[in-house]
Amino acid sequence: MTNSPNIAVPPPRPGLVRSLVGKKAIMAVTGVILFLFVVGHLAGNLKVFQGPEHFNAYAEGLRSVGAPFFARGQILWAVRLILLASLFLHIWAAIVVTRASWAARPVGYHGLTPTETTYAARTMRWGGVIIFLYVIYHLLDLTFGAANPSFVPGDVYHNLVASFQRWPVSAMYIVAVVVVGLHIDHGLWSAFQTLGLNRPPTFRWRRGVAGAIAALITAGYIAIPVAVLVGKLR
Amino acid sequence: MRLTLHVWRQSGPSDPGRFMRYDVTDVSPDMSFLEMLDVLNQQLLSRQESPIAFDHDCREGICGACGMVINGRPHGPRHATTTCQLHMRMFPDGAELWLEPWRAQAFPVVKDLVVDRSAFDRLIAAGGFITARTGSAPEANNTLVPKRDADLAMDAAACIGCGACVAACPNASAMLFVAAKVSHLGLLPQGQPERGARVVHMVDQMDAEGFGACTNHGECMAACPKEISIDFIARLNRDYLKATLAPKPSVKEFTGAA
Amino acid sequence: MELRSRAPEGPLAEKWEHHRSAIKLVSPTNKLKHHIIVVGSGLAGASAAASLAELGYTVSCFCFQDSPRRAHSIAAQGGINAAKNYQNDGDSVHRLFYDTIKGGDFRSREANVYRLAETSAQIIDQCTAQGVPFAREYGGLLANRSFGGVQVARTFYARGQTGQQLLLGAYQALERQVGAGKVTMHPRAEMLDLVVVDGRARGIVVRDLVTGAVASHVGDAVVLATGGYSNVYYLSTNAKGCNVTAIWRAHRRGAAFANPCFTQIHPTCIPQTGPHQSKLTLMSESLRNDGRIWVPKKKGDARPPQQIPEAERDYYLERLYPSYGNLVPRDVASRRAKDVCDEGRGVGPGGYGVYLDFADAIARLGRHVIAERYGNLFEMYERITAENPFDVPMRIYPAPHYTMGGLWVDYNLMTTVDGLYAIGEANFSDHGANRLGASALMQGLADGYFILPYTIGDYLAQAKLGKLGTDHTAFKQVEREVSERVDRLLTARGRRTPDAFHRELGRLMWDKCGMSRTAKGLEEARKKIVELRDEFARDVYVGGRGEDFNQTLEHAGRVADFFELAELMCRDALDREESCGCHFREEFQTPEGEAKRDDARFSYVAAWEYAGAGKAPVLHKEALAFEAVHLTQRSYA
Numbered sequence A: 001m002t003n004s005p006n007i008a009v010p011p012p013r014p015g016l017v018r019s020l021v022g023k024k025a026i027m028a029v030t031g032v033i034l035f036l037f038v039v040g041h042l043a044g045n046l047k048v049f050q051g052p053e054h055f056n057a058y059a060e061g062l063r064s065v066g067a068p069f070f071a072r073g074q075i076l077w078a079v080r081l082i083l084l085a086s087l088f089l090h091i092w093a094a095i096v097v098t099r100a101s102w103a104a105r106p107v108g109y110h111g112l113t114p115t116e117t118t119y120a121a122r123t124m125r126w127g128g129v130i131i132f133l134y135v136i137y138h139l140l141d142l143t144f145g146a147a148n149p150s151f152v153p154g155d156v157y158h159n160l161v162a163s164f165q166r167w168p169v170s171a172m173y174i175v176a177v178v179v180v181g182l183h184i185d186h187g188l189w190s191a192f193q194t195l196g197l198n199r200p201p202t203f204r205w206r207r208g209v210a211g212a213i214a215a216l217i218t219a220g221y222i223a224i225p226v227a228v229l230v231g232k233l234r
Numbered sequence B: 001m002r003l004t005l006h007v008w009r010q011s012g013p014s015d016p017g018r019f020m021r022y023d024v025t026d027v028s029p030d031m032s033f034l035e036m037l038d039v040l041n042q043q044l045l046s047r048q049e050s051p052i053a054f055d056h057d058c059r060e061g062i063c064g065a066c067g068m069v070i071n072g073r074p075h076g077p078r079h080a081t082t083t084c085q086l087h088m089r090m091f092p093d094g095a096e097l098w099l100e101p102w103r104a105q106a107f108p109v110v111k112d113l114v115v116d117r118s119a120f121d122r123l124i125a126a127g128g129f130i131t132a133r134t135g136s137a138p139e140a141n142n143t144l145v146p147k148r149d150a151d152l153a154m155d156a157a158a159c160i161g162c163g164a165c166v167a168a169c170p171n172a173s174a175m176l177f178v179a180a181k182v183s184h185l186g187l188l189p190q191g192q193p194e195r196g197a198r199v200v201h202m203v204d205q206m207d208a209e210g211f212g213a214c215t216n217h218g219e220c221m222a223a224c225p226k227e228i229s230i231d232f233i234a235r236l237n238r239d240y241l242k243a244t245l246a247p248k249p250s251v252k253e254f255t256g257a258a
Numbered sequence C: 001m002e003l004r005s006r007a008p009e010g011p012l013a014e015k016w017e018h019h020r021s022a023i024k025l026v027s028p029t030n031k032l033k034h035h036i037i038v039v040g041s042g043l044a045g046a047s048a049a050a051s052l053a054e055l056g057y058t059v060s061c062f063c064f065q066d067s068p069r070r071a072h073s074i075a076a077q078g079g080i081n082a083a084k085n086y087q088n089d090g091d092s093v094h095r096l097f098y099d100t101i102k103g104g105d106f107r108s109r110e111a112n113v114y115r116l117a118e119t120s121a122q123i124i125d126q127c128t129a130q131g132v133p134f135a136r137e138y139g140g141l142l143a144n145r146s147f148g149g150v151q152v153a154r155t156f157y158a159r160g161q162t163g164q165q166l167l168l169g170a171y172q173a174l175e176r177q178v179g180a181g182k183v184t185m186h187p188r189a190e191m192l193d194l195v196v197v198d199g200r201a202r203g204i205v206v207r208d209l210v211t212g213a214v215a216s217h218v219g220d221a222v223v224l225a226t227g228g229y230s231n232v233y234y235l236s237t238n239a240k241g242c243n244v245t246a247i248w249r250a251h252r253r254g255a256a257f258a259n260p261c262f263t264q265i266h267p268t269c270i271p272q273t274g275p276h277q278s279k280l281t282l283m284s285e286s287l288r289n290d291g292r293i294w295v296p297k298k299k300g301d302a303r304p305p306q307q308i309p310e311a312e313r314d315y316y317l318e319r320l321y322p323s324y325g326n327l328v329p330r331d332v333a334s335r336r337a338k339d340v341c342d343e344g345r346g347v348g349p350g351g352y353g354v355y356l357d358f359a360d361a362i363a364r365l366g367r368h369v370i371a372e373r374y375g376n377l378f379e380m381y382e383r384i385t386a387e388n389p390f391d392v393p394m395r396i397y398p399a400p401h402y403t404m405g406g407l408w409v410d411y412n413l414m415t416t417v418d419g420l421y422a423i424g425e426a427n428f429s430d431h432g433a434n435r436l437g438a439s440a441l442m443q444g445l446a447d448g449y450f451i452l453p454y455t456i457g458d459y460l461a462q463a464k465l466g467k468l469g470t471d472h473t474a475f476k477q478v479e480r481e482v483s484e485r486v487d488r489l490l491t492a493r494g495r496r497t498p499d500a501f502h503r504e505l506g507r508l509m510w511d512k513c514g515m516s517r518t519a520k521g522l523e524e525a526r527k528k529i530v531e532l533r534d535e536f537a538r539d540v541y542v543g544g545r546g547e548d549f550n551q552t553l554e555h556a557g558r559v560a561d562f563f564e565l566a567e568l569m570c571r572d573a574l575d576r577e578e579s580c581g582c583h584f585r586e587e588f589q590t591p592e593g594e595a596k597r598d599d600a601r602f603s604y605v606a607a608w609e610y611a612g613a614g615k616a617p618v619l620h621k622e623a624l625a626f627e628a629v630h631l632t633q634r635s636y637a
C-alpha cells in the first residue's frame, strides 16, 4: 500500500471540460478574449469623433486588413469566428456552471446577508443574458441594418448617428454598456482568481484595477450615444 | 434580556420543514449562543415539547460541530467566531433572530438545525491526505521547512470543517474547504509527490457530491470562523490547471488527467 | 481475576525491543481475515484504526460525532512532548521517562512509561511526514517550548492548535483507509455495550444516533479508544459529548477499572460566569511560561488589577516554589489557587479566580512575540470574557480536565477481558496519579500508532476464534438488554431533565471528590449519589422517541452511567488513604500542605472488578515495583 490507495478509475474526459473548476477556467479565458474585443472595439468606435471619413475608412479598413495577401473580409471573418467560438464556449460554460450552482441549493434561505460579495458579482448571470440579447439587437442595428430605419450599407457613420438620434435606442445602449461594465468589473478580477493568477497580497489592487478598467470602458462607450444626443455628432 | 427566535424545525430529510417562533426571556449577556439554546431546550422539555436539535461538542470553536445561520449569517454576526463562541452580548435586547441550518444539496438536513456533512469526509478520503505509512517516516528534522511556508500551511490547516463556507456561498460551493486542504498539504515538501493527484481527485469528488461552482463571491471567507483566505482558492485553481494541462507522469497515471 | 502486567523481563531500556521481537505475528493473508473493531476516532482511535488497516486488518471504526475529525482530541492546545533533545538542553528518553514517573507521583508502571518515552521521538517523525504543520524556527527546524512540570523544552506545537493538527493528521490517514475500503467508518454511532463470548470480547452493540436503530457488530478484537470521563463533574474542559459509557459498560462485562479517582484538575481555565454555564474553557498551560500568577495580598481587595501596586500583589507560586515558580505541576498549581481563593483573596465575580498576568512578558519580549505565541488563545479569552489580556490580566481558575483513571491494561494494552483493548485516555494510562502537560497526546499516539498495532497481533495469532454471527444468542441477549435500558429511560416520564440531574451530580463530585477530599465528604457523597441515582431512575424526563435522532436520550444514557462511575470514584478515593498527585486527601499532607504519599501501603494500582448490581466491587492490587527510579517525595520547591 505504498502509493495512494484511493486512485479513482481514470476519469473519461479531461479535467478542463469534466469539472466545474475546469469550466470556470474556460469561461475565464473566453471571457478575457471577449474582453479584449470590447477594448479593441471601443478604440475603433472612438474614431467616430474624428468625423465620417475617418470612421468609415476605419470600418472599411476592418474589412480590407491583410490585403493583398488575404481576400476582402477574410481576416475579419477569422476574428469573428474566434469571437463567436469564445462567446459560445463562454455561454455554454456559464449555463452549465449556473445550473450546477442552482441545483446545489434546492431549499433557499429565509435570507442570506451578503457581506463580501459585490453587486457586480451577483449580477453576472442576468448581466450576461442582457449582454447577449443586446449584442443580437446591436448586430441587427449596425451590422445588418435590419433594426435600423435608415440603414446605408457602408456608411457606418450615418447608420450609427441615425440610430442614436432616437433617444430610446441611445438609452438602451447606455444601459447595456453599463451592464457590460459591471460584468467586466467582476469578470476581470474573477478571471484572474479562476486562472490562479491572483497571488497575495496583490488581489486587493487587482480588484481596484479591474474596476477602473471597467469604468473607463463604460465611460468610453457611453460617450458616443451621449455625443449624438447632445448633437456633437450628426 | 429577551429574544424572539424563529427556528427552523424539520423532523427529518423527508419533512419539508418550517419556522417556529419562540420567545426566550431572562437571557444573560454572558451566555454563549448555545447556552441560550440550552436554556430554551430545558424549558421546552419541562413543557414536554421536543427540544431543538443542533450539533455541538467542544464549545471552544475548534471541533467544527456547531453552526447555524443566524439572521442570514453563518455562525452569526461576529467575525471569525463559531456559533458556540458567539455570546449574547453581541445582540441587542429584544432582538428578533432567524435560525436556519446550513442549506445545501450536499448537506441534507438530519433534524432541525443538524445537517449531514459527511461529504467533507469523503472529500478528504478522495485525496486530502499525505501517504505516510506508519513507521516509515524519516527523522523529522531531515527536511527543513521555511517558517513562512510552515506558517502559511498552518493558516490553511486551521480549517475546522464546519461547513460555514458552503452555507455562506451563493453557489453552495465547497471551494474554500477544499482549497484549504489542498493548500495546507501542497505547501509542505512532504505533500509534493501527491500534489497533482490530490487536487484532481478532490475537485472531482467535490462535483460528485453536488457542491456548486465557485464564482468568486468571497462570502465563504467572510463567514469562515478561521478566516481562511480565498487566496487559497486561487492556489487551488493554479494547482488544478497545472495538474490537468501539464500533468506530471505521476498525476497522469493516478488520474488520467489531460 | 488476576492482574498480569505482562511487563517483559530484562533491563528497562531493552524491554520493548525484546518484547516486540518476541511477540507472535499474524501472517499477511490472515490479517485480511481478522476484523478489528475500534471504538473512538480521537488521536488514539484514529491512529490505531489507520495503522491497523495499513497492516492489512479489516477495521470498523465508531464515533458518536458526525465526523471522526471532531473527536475531543481536536481541542488540545498546548503541545506534545517528545525526547528529541533538539534544543540540546540535556533531554533524553530517560529524562522524559523520569519526569513522567515523578510527575505521576510514582503511581504508574515503569515499563510502560519507559516505552512511552522511547516511542515519543517516532511520533514527531510520523506526524511531520503526514504534513502536521508544527511550529518552526526561521532556519526551518522544528521549534520547541517548555511545559508545566519540567525543566527542558521538549514540547512540539502547532500554534495553539496542536491537538487539532495531530488529529487531522491521524484523521486523514484514517480517511485514506476508508477510501481504500480497508476501514468502515460509523459516525453518529454510540457503543452502548460490549459482547463477551466464552470470556473473549467478540463485538459491540451500537445505537445509530440518527435512526435510533440498535445493532450488533462482530469482531475478533475490540479496541476502546473512547477518551476520558471528566464530564462526571458536569463542568469540565472536556467536550460536551465526552462520556464514560463505553468503558463503563466494558467494566460491567468484566474489565477492571483502575484508579478511577485519579482525575486531574487543570489550573488555567476561564472562571464560571453563571448558572447557565455549560462547560469550562481551558486556557493552555503554555500560558504559564510567560504569564505570572498572582492575587492581591489583601483579602477582598476589589481594586482593578492595574491599580494594585506591585508591593500588594502575592505571586504565590513564585513565592512558594522558587525554582519552578509558575511552572509547577498542575495539581500543585490548582490546589494553591483553591487555597488563596478559600482565603478570600480570589478575584473576579464570585471571588473564584486568580490573575494570570502578561504585563511583564509583554514588556520584556514585546507585544508581537506574545501575540505570535498566544494570539489565538488571547482572542478566545477575549471572545468569552470581553476582556483583552493585552490590557487586563486574565482571570483563571481550576477545572476538571483529564482522567488518569480508566480501564486497567497490561503491557500489551489488553484489559482483563481477553481481546478487549483500551488505548488513549480510556485506559488507566502511564500518567500515574497526575499527568504532565503535553503527555496525553503523546500517549494517545504512542498507543495508536506504535504499540497496539503490534501487540494486538500477539493475541490474534494465538486466540483460536470461531466464526460468529450477530444472530448468536450472546449478541441477541445484549441487544435486548440495551433496548430495555433505552426504553426504561424513555418510559420514566418523570419531572426532571437529564441535564438537571447531571448538574447536581457534577456539583456534588466537585465538592466532595474534586481537588481535595476527606473521608467524611466521600462517605456523604457516596450516600447522596445512590439516592440521586434512584431518583434519576424514577423521576427523569427524556421525551421523544427511541427510533429517532434524540439528543436528550443520548445524554440521559451517559448520565446514568456517570452515576455508577461516580460511586466507584468515591469508593476508590476513600480507599486510598494517602495523598498522591491529583488525589489529595486532606488527612494526609505534609506540614507545608503538600501531598503525602504512603508508599508502604499504597504503592499499587487499584483495579476494581465489577461484582454485579448493588454489590460492592472487588479491589485487586497491581503492586508497583520500581527498578530504575527510587521513590522520592515529590518536591518542586
Ligand SMILES: Cc1cc2nc3c(=O)[nH]c(=O)nc-3n(C[C@H](O)[C@H](O)[C@H](O)COP(=O)(O)OP(=O)(O)OC[C@H]3O[C@@H](n4cnc5c(N)ncnc54)[C@H](O)[C@@H]3O)c2cc1C
Pocket: C039, C040, C041, C042, C043, C044, C045, C062, C063, C064, C065, C068, C070, C071, C072, C073, C074, C075, C076, C077, C078, C079, C080, C162, C163, C189, C190, C191, C192, C225, C226, C227, C228, C237, C238, C239, C242, C243, C245, C246, C282, C401, C402, C423, C424, C425, C426, C437, C438, C439, C440, C441, C442, C444
Ligand atoms: C481543552 C483540552 C486541552 C488539552 N490539551 C492537551 C495538550 O495540550 N497536550 C496533551 O498532551 N493533552 C491535552 N489534552 C488531553 C488530550 O487532549 C486528551 O487526553 C486526548 O486527546 C484523548 O484522546 P483519545 O483519543 O484518548 O480520546 P478522545 O480524543 O476523547 O476521543 C474519544 C473518541 O471516542 C468516541 N467515543 C466516546 N464514547 C463513545 C461511545 N460510547 N461510542 C462510540 N464512540 C465513542 C468519540 O466519538 C471520540 O471519537 C487536552 C484536553 C482538553 C480537554
Ligand code: HEM
Pocket: A038, A041, A045, A059, A062, A080, A131, A135, A138, A139, A142, A143, A156, A160, A173, A176, A177, A180, A221, A222, A224, A225
Ligand atoms: C455605444 C457603444 C457601441 C457602439 C457605438 C458600437 C458600434 C458598432 C458599430 C458601428 C458596429 C458595426 C461595425 C461594422 O459593421 O463595421 C459594431 C459592431 C459590433 N459591435 Fe458594437 N458598438 C458598441 C458597443 C458594443 C458592445 C458593448 C459590444 C459587446 C458587448 C459590441 C459588440 C459588437 C459586435 C460583436 C459587432 C460586430 C462586429 C463584426 O462585424 O464582427 N458593440 N458596433
Ligand code: HEM
Pocket: A024, A025, A027, A028, A029, A030, A031, A032, A033, A034, A035, A036, A038, A090, A091, A094, A095, A098, A121, A124, A125, A127, A128, A129, A131, A132, A180, A183, A184, A186, A187, A188, A190, A191, A192, A194, A195, B215, B216
Ligand atoms: C462582452 C462580452 C463578455 C465579456 C467581455 C465577458 C467577460 C467575462 C469574464 C472575464 C468573466 C470572468 C470569468 C471568471 O469568473 O473566471 C465572465 C464570467 C461570466 N460571464 Fe461573461 N463575458 C461576456 C459575455 C457574457 C455573456 C453573453 C454571458 C451569458 C449569456 C456571460 C455570462 C457570464 C457568467 C455567468 C460568468 C460567470 C460569473 C463569474 O464567474 O463570476 N458573459 N465573463
Ligand code: SF4
Pocket: B158, B159, B160, B161, B162, B163, B164, B165, B166, B176, B177, B180, B220, B223, B224, B225, B226, B227, B228
Ligand atoms: S474553510 Fe472555514 S468555513 Fe469552511 S469548513 Fe473550514 S473553517 Fe469552516
Ligand code: F3S
Pocket: B168, B169, B170, B171, B172, B173, B174, B175, B176, B213, B214, B215, B216, B217, B218, B219, B220, B221, B230, B233
Ligand atoms: S463564496 Fe462561493 S463563490 Fe467562491 S469565493 Fe467563496 S466559494
Ligand code: FES
Pocket: B055, B056, B057, B058, B059, B060, B061, B062, B063, B064, B065, B066, B067, B082, B083, B084, B085
Ligand atoms: S462546538 Fe466545537 S466548534 Fe462549536
